[in-house]
Amino acid sequence: MAKLIEPAMEVSTHRPLQVTAISQSANSHAPAAGQVDTSPGAPPLTPVPTEVLEPAHPSQVSRRPLAFLDEHFGPLRFGNSNITRVELKALGARVHGGAISTANTNMRAPDQTFIDGLSFDPAMVENRVKSATKTPDSGIVATLFFEISISRSVDAPPLFAASAPLTPDSPIDRLNKLGQSAQKLDIHAIQSDSLLKAKAKSYAHRGVATVGVGMQAFGIYSGFKGAFEALDAGDTGEAVFNGVSIGAEFGSLIIERGLTKGGVAMLESGSVILKRFSATSVGTVFSRGGGLFASAITLPFDIVSAVNAFNAAAASQGKVAQDHYVSGGVSVASAGISVALGVAALAGFGSAAGPVGLAAAAILILGAEIYRAARVVDDIDDYVELKLDERLRAGWLAFAGKDQDKEILDRFKINKTFSDHTLQLELSAKHLLEGTHKEELEYIVNGSFDVTLKTIQIWHHQWDEKAGEQPYKLDTEPTIVETDDIILARDGLPSDLKGSVKGTPGENKSIYWRLGDGDDQVYAPKDKPNIFIYREGTKKLVGGDKDDSFFFETTETELNRPQQPIRTSVLDGFEGSDTLAFEGSRPDADTRHVGYDVNLQTGKVALRHEDRAKDDILIAEFTSIENVSTLRKGTNRVTGDDKANQISANGYDHIDAGPGDDTIAIRGWHSRVDGGPGTDRYYIADTTAQVTIVEDGEQASLIEFGWPLERIQRLQIVGTSLVITSLRNENGELPDHVLTIEHVYEHVAGMRQVKNNRLQLKTQDNYWLELTLPPLPSDSLAYDVDYVEIGGQPAPAPYITNSGVVVLAEREPRHTFVSRAGGSVDLVANPYASEIPAVVYLDYKTEEIVSIQASYTVEVIMGPSGYTNLNYSQFNIWIRLPSSKLVNISNFFHEKRGRRTGTSFNNNIRINGFYQANVVLVMQDGESYRIRPPRLDFKNDAASPGRKLCSARGCLHPRRGRYRFRQPQYIKPFTLSTTPQQVTFPAPPHTGIYVMKGQASSYDVYPVSNTLLSLYTPGAIEQTSNASTWTLFSTELTETVTRNEIRLTSDNLQVGSAVIQLPSLDHPGPVESISVATSSGNIYSVELLFEVLQLYLINAHGYASVDALLADLRAHQQREELATKIAVKNIGFSPRIDGTVYYNSTNDYWGVDTDPDYRIAPHTLFIEPIL
DSSP: OOOOOOOOOSSSSOOOOOOEESSSSOOTOOOOOOOOOOOOOOOOOOOOOOOOOOOOOOOOSSHHHHHEEEHHHEEEEETTTOOOHHHHHTEEEEEEEEETTTTSOSSOOOOHHHHEEEEEEEEHHHHHHTTTTTOHHHHHHHHHHHHHHHHHHHOOOOOOOOSSSOTTTSHHHHHHHHHHHHHHHHHHHHSSSHHHHHHEEEEOHHHHHHHHHHHHHHHHHHHHHHHHHHHHOOOOOOOOOSOOOOOSSSSHHHHHHHHOOOOOOHHHHHHHHHHHHSSSHHHHHHHTTTTHHHHHHHHHHHHHHHHHHHHHHTOHHHEEEEHHHHEEEEEEEHHHHHHHHHHHHHOOOHHHHHHHHHHHHHHHHHHHHHHHHHHHHHHHHSSSSOOOHHHHHHHHHHTTTOOOHHEEEEEHHHHHHHHHHHHHHHHHHHHHHTTTTTEEEEEEOOOOOEEEEEEEEEEEEEETTTTTTEEEEEEEEEEEEEEEOOEEEETOOTTTTTTEEEOOOOOOOOEEEEEEEOOEEOOOOSSOOOOEEOOSSOEEEESSSSOOOEEEEHHHHHHTTOOSSSOOEEEOSSSSSOOEEEEOOOOOSSOOOEEEEETTTTTEEEEESOOOOOOOOEEEEESOOOEEEEBBBBOOOOEEEOOOOEEEOOOOOOOEOOOSSSSSOOOOOEEEEEEOOOOEEEEETTOSSSSEEEOOSSSOOOEESOGGGEEEEEEEEETTTTEEOOOOOOOSSOOEEEEEEEEEEEEETTEEESOOOOOOOOOOOOOOEEEEEOOOOSSSSEEOOOEEEEEEEEEOOOOEESSSEGGGGGSSSEEEEEOOOSSSSEOOOTTTTOOOOOEEEESOGGGGOOEEEEEEEEEEEOOOOOOEEEEEEEEEEEEEEEOEEEEEEESSSEOOOOOOOEEETTEEEEOOEEEEEEEEEEETTTTTTEEEOOOOHHHHHSSSSSSEEOOGGEEEEEEEOOOOOOOOEEEEEEEEOSSSSEEOOSSSSSOEEEEEESSSSEEEEOOOOEOOOOOOOHEEEEEEEEEEEEEEEOOOOOOOOOGGGGGOSSEEEETTTTEOOOOOOOOSSSSOEEEEETTTEEEEEETTTTTEEEEEEEEGGGGHHHHHHHHHHHHHHTHHHHHHEEEEESEEEEOOOSEEEEEEETTTEEEEEEEEEEEEOGGGGGGGOOO
8 A cells, every 4th residue: 555645734824725515517528537548748838928117216425525515615595595515415406417416516605507407306305304303394495495496597497306207286296386487487677676667657556566476476485385384294185375276376366265264274374474485585575665565465464363363362371362462453453554555555645655654664563562572571581580770671672672681691591491401301201101101110200400501603604704704603502411419219209309200100110210410329219110321420329129220321421531430339239130231332433441341240340441451440339230231332341140140242242141040132243252150041133243152061051043044054063163154134245143152062082072962042033953963073174064943933935926927016025936837927026116125936946047138128319419318118037947937027127217317438328227126036946146137238229229138147146145945835735525526716826735635526626827736635545445536627717728828747737827736646546537628618638647638528619610620629639639539519510419519539520429320521510609
């Protein structure tokens, strides 16, 4: 009896098969199981798939030279807006298509050519606007772009240039339209004397003209502001005022829309916008003399401002309500004056209205300024107690618009900063207590502080050196200085403790001490865990009975300390498991000291001198602290004690953990760790490079890798050490991880014998490595170490692809398995998704690759300036494999769209940049390659454009290291019934191989595209039952299946893109009966013993005529692919008798199964109509 050996199965949550009972098979003509017929097979016909494409990435320029120009010349000025060259680059600015550089910005002020040549990358502008920390106010950005646009020539190109067309009515599209409208405004005509002296028919006519241009400018500016607000909010429907109509003037918006809800919202936002507009270079033109313009613009805002002010006053109290009432009264008065002056101007009484308006405005301004001065004094009085004469002087200075006295202002700065910082500390504490750390913290205690003033220089954006002007003025700014604290709280925090903020109570919640600098003494509560955060100064910190943490924030000043402090800090962890951690990192610049020496046995902390010949500097002493976290990038040393220490090695560290069951996390670049006696546990983070571990082997030691099994490349015995080499990143581009475990072997009697066989190795994906460590010769050679993988969490299985088109970006995870079976495969990449690689597992060894070719199309477009522009498209990589398998990677390389500004070859050929997809191939033998574009010969392409085909072995760029080849696993088998059943599959894609066990019955199987399945009858193999009868129907496949799409090999049967693994014939039992139905309904038997196909049923509806059917029969006859008797459905003859028509291929006649002696004349055959 043959032994049944089943393949390894993947027990996972794959979508199950749908199996239903049927009375009988839909294929009533199927040969019985075990039936054998002989004849040779036919070669398959597989078409080559089609292709697609797409775009690359802008070049970067160093920021440092731009910062140097900003420091040397000052920022660039556009109208009334300033911007640094560095910030221009951050906004994606380009000059005549080239990136911002020192060459094109080496100027004190931009000229017209520079302004007209400016363009911006929309994506970078959007990212910058949305970055709240870099661009806090979108109005500043809006003003800048408005100033640039208004300064550009009428025929200057669009301000925002993208590689792809802008989305219609998007914020960027609106900004481009606004910019073009701004370029067409003739503001200079308003500025010139000719306007004032023009021979207009009336004053009113000239005033209306001024208002028209002014309203246009104001409307465009408002549009800029609204578009940037929409961009910042990611919303294209907000800001009715700013986004409603780009081309409309502000005035016409008011008239046409009326004071609807949208109009009210427009006016409310417009009052703020008007203030910004007035500060622009255009706004100042109208503010100097456009009385009618000012009246028309400000009137609606005055009305809405008054309403809003009175409403706000009703909802406020105290000084805030008072300010709102005064603001509302001024707005009402301003509105009245605006109406009167506007009417007078339009009526032609400009000369009379002028003096009256000036007088009214003067009274209004005088009253407002008096109130403003009083409020300034009142604000100062909130923080500084003023004498009577100081109050009067402060009021006069405020009224006159002059700076306050330095002594008063300094006191104000100090007191206000103290108040603001206190409030800020309290608010940040509440944020922590009520937010992310609500479950961990009960109290936050802020250390005491003071405020001092330091002198600073405030630089002017321009100055006249010839006139003796200084480039800066001196001023003072407040600075926070932490002071000394003494807090005695062993029995709990005092209720009146300054700086303490309470959260939600909890028994095991911690107290968070933010002490900062200063000489502090804190005796913390004994019944709470305590977290101390502190910096410089002499500390006396005492923890409690629970686990405490001491976080010392290392500064550059501390690392450059010239001598030992007069008094050292004292830390006492008291009870519990306590930790000392050094926060921050050693700076890149050289420092006097390189790190810390922490000795848990002696309880001392010292600064390690850069010169090891010099003594360390003692800075702290401690007791009852068991755990240490070292300084990042520092060269530290830690000596453990006999307790179970937890040590985090974050720098270039030397760790001597000592006795005890220690836990050591190694995160620094280069570390040496001696675990000492005890059962130790090591974690090696992905941030490491060179790590050495010393273990005596007396107890078991666990070493955990912070990377998956696939990264581990090699295990070797070098001398007496075990050396494990791993890749540091997925492409092997960084230096390797090298872990050396010393004293694994020892020399005994001329051999290297195992000394430490108690090592346990575990990977990030939970694989355990069981090592084989045999005795080795005592020579100098290195020997590879074999190991067995146990457990683990396999990476997601790749999606199966046998044939057809696959869009890689549509699959998550982006892993694709291309099998040896099936036909050609077209992998459509996404050149825009460059961060996450699309990994293709190709079921071939590298040596099996027959050839690699690249194809692309190049078109020559002559530019107006004599440049030759090259347009590239349809990039493909063709990988030819055995058995005519062809894998095409398309759309992986795509030229940018838009104006060609890149120049190459003799400065007369222009191309755009390219986008490149991130596609990785992993071969069966572990070799891996990153797909790269072919080397382009621009000169040859310009001389001979068209479709190009070239050898492209270089397009497969090797990745260093060996990579795990992932392939589909068998899904747990499904045992079918002893009665007929129908089997359907879930929709693709699939990640596993479906397995079906028959039980000597008939089964109708409906595979879907790119299915891998296995079928067999265990009883037939074991000779305990008959074989099963299987019919594979192709109606669920997306591709059309004809004879050409059916391919039979010794290992599998391919039906379109579905691949069926055939049962083994290496047994004496009965043979399965397998049939395949094409899309048109013809059915072939698969003769397993002779590896041939036999056509035994024809559906006449699949043919255009009887002649076509007869021709196909002859073709099959020539290939010896006809069964002896071929049943033909849906065909008639005359005269008609009942029964199924058949064709006897051996004796070449047509008959009917109801009368064995009846013969049908071929010319009487006809195809029955489809009902």
